[in-house]
Amino acid sequence: MTISPFLRPQASAGSPAHGPTRCRLGLAACLMLQTACSDASSSASSASEATTPPAKADPTNAVPKDTRFTVQSIKTFDEPWAMTFVNDDTLLVTTQPGKMYRLHWPQSLIGAGASVAQPEIVEIGNVPDVVFEGQGGLGDVIAAPDFSDTGLIYLSWVEADDKGLSGAVVAHARLVEEAGQAPRLADITRIWEQTPKVSGAGHFSHKLLLSEDGHLFITSGDRQKFDPAQDMEKSLGKIIRLRSDGSVPADNPFSAQGELARQFWSIGHRNLLGIAQDADGVLWTHEMGPKGGDELNRIERGENYGWPIVSNGDHYSGEAIPDHPARPEFNAPELWWTPVISPGSMIIYSGDRFPDWQGQAIISGLSSEALIRVTLEDKIAEVGRVDMGKRMREVEEGPDGAIWALEDGANADLLRLLPKQ
Numbered sequence: 001m002t003i004s005p006f007l008r009p010q011a012s013a014g015s016p017a018h019g020p021t022r023c024r025l026g027l028a029a030c031l032m033l034q035t036a037c038s039d040a041s042s043s044a045s046s047a048s049e050a051t052t053p054p055a056k057a058d059p060t061n062a063v064p065k066d067t068r069f070t071v072q073s074i075k076t077f078d079e080p081w082a083m084t085f086v087n088d089d090t091l092l093v094t095t096q097p098g099k100m101y102r103l104h105w106p107q108s109l110i111g112a113g114a115s116v117a118q119p120e121i122v123e124i125g126n127v128p129d130v131v132f133e134g135q136g137g138l139g140d141v142i143a144a145p146d147f148s149d150t151g152l153i154y155l156s157w158v159e160a161d162d163k164g165l166s167g168a169v170v171a172h173a174r175l176v177e178e179a180g181q182a183p184r185l186a187d188i189t190r191i192w193e194q195t196p197k198v199s200g201a202g203h204f205s206h207k208l209l210l211s212e213d214g215h216l217f218i219t220s221g222d223r224q225k226f227d228p229a230q231d232m233e234k235s236l237g238k239i240i241r242l243r244s245d246g247s248v249p250a251d252n253p254f255s256a257q258g259e260l261a262r263q264f265w266s267i268g269h270r271n272l273l274g275i276a277q278d279a280d281g282v283l284w285t286h287e288m289g290p291k292g293g294d295e296l297n298r299i300e301r302g303e304n305y306g307w308p309i310v311s312n313g314d315h316y317s318g319e320a321i322p323d324h325p326a327r328p329e330f331n332a333p334e335l336w337w338t339p340v341i342s343p344g345s346m347i348i349y350s351g352d353r354f355p356d357w358q359g360q361a362i363i364s365g366l367s368s369e370a371l372i373r374v375t376l377e378d379k380i381a382e383v384g385r386v387d388m389g390k391r392m393r394e395v396e397e398g399p400d401g402a403i404w405a406l407e408d409g410a411n412a413d414l415l416r417l418l419p420k421q
């Protein structure tokens with residue numbers, strides 16, 4: 001465990017993801033060398049800002065500010081993918097290769113200080129077998145609101161058929177622990193699968209959200225197959241809305257367009273690794289654009305978000321895709337990024353440790369190696385970026401009001417951020 005002050009180098013929205021201003025030492029080294037690292041970067045950054053083009057088309061977007069943090073490294077995982085606090089002393093972490101861990105602290109995290117004790121960590125048994133390939137594997141985990149009574153969680157993973165075609169699956173299960181035994185999953189009940197299964201190992205998305213009114217939203221990526229995002233007979237490239245028991249609500253918007261379409265809440269999506277609901281009940285998602293054009297979308301019932309017909313990015317081949325303004329019948333993003341940020345997950349912050357951040361979206365960035373703050377009030381804009389020096393896979397708000405983040409990849413740290421006093 002390390003506890004170190006971490007001063008982010010000055011950076012603007014215009015700093016390239018791999019620009020010259022960043023500390024290339026990695027977060028651990030930055031933590032140890034924070035004074036030298038941040039001082040050196042500050043002066044280099046001024047020169048760079050003058051010549052770096054804006055990160056997005058809107059030049060009025062506020063320039064992110066320096067912020068000082070205390071960063072505590074809690075644990076290291078192999079290829080962590082998602083996490084969720086199930087109560088005020090317990091965190092579940094999934095890893096892409098297929099492990100799920102329970103981290104339990106000896107006392108509530110509420111009100112915890114600059115550092116927290118080392119958690120007890122145990123591997124959860126009876127986790128379903130997963131196909132770990134490309135972007136696939138064990139996926140998201142979220143807890144039901146009555147978890148403390150029922151142990152009910154929802155999880156997603158990737159499976160393959162006997163032809164090797166793959167797709168995401170969502171189930172609910174109970175986390176149970178009997179005396180003297182390790183915790184395990186029981187009563188695993190499949191409630192949804194991506195249809196059809198296809199070749200390849202990309203764009204599963206399979207992030208989960210239980211809305212305030214008790215619906216289960218599932219992000220279903222386009223599996224890098226493009227056109228299925230507009231196909232009402234395929235559940236790829238869609239946002240799915242189910243009841244919490246997995247049944248299909250009668251009031252979904254595409255109910256008249258076929259058996260599969262009854263599940264759809266919105267269509268025309270690409271790869272959505274973040275979904276969150278704000279205090280007003282508005283649903284927000286982000287999705288990775290192709291070459292350019294990462295999006296933050298306000299999700300409206302029954303809307304078409306245009307992929308692959310429109311995108312503010314273009315194909316990797318260089319082939320152009322018309323930008324959103326060319327086809328106003330499709331819902332355009334509220335905010336978009338070129339160069340891309342590669343959004344990996346998103347929360348909407350509500351804690352009191354960062355009072356200025358309340359109501360803002362915080363997005364964990366992969367290629368941008370940052371935590372990106374976006375205000376959702378009035379003008380939707382990026383207002384801050386915390387340079388982490390590592391690809392950030394997942395972000396959560398802890399019961400302590402701290403920002404918790406998982407790095408991406410092997411030997412990836414679970415980090416806890418608080419404002420530096």
Ligand SMILES: [Ca+2]
Binds near residue numbers: 083141396
């Ligand atoms: Ca999460």
Ligand SMILES: [Ca+2]
Binds near residue numbers: 311320322
């Ligand atoms: Ca375009």
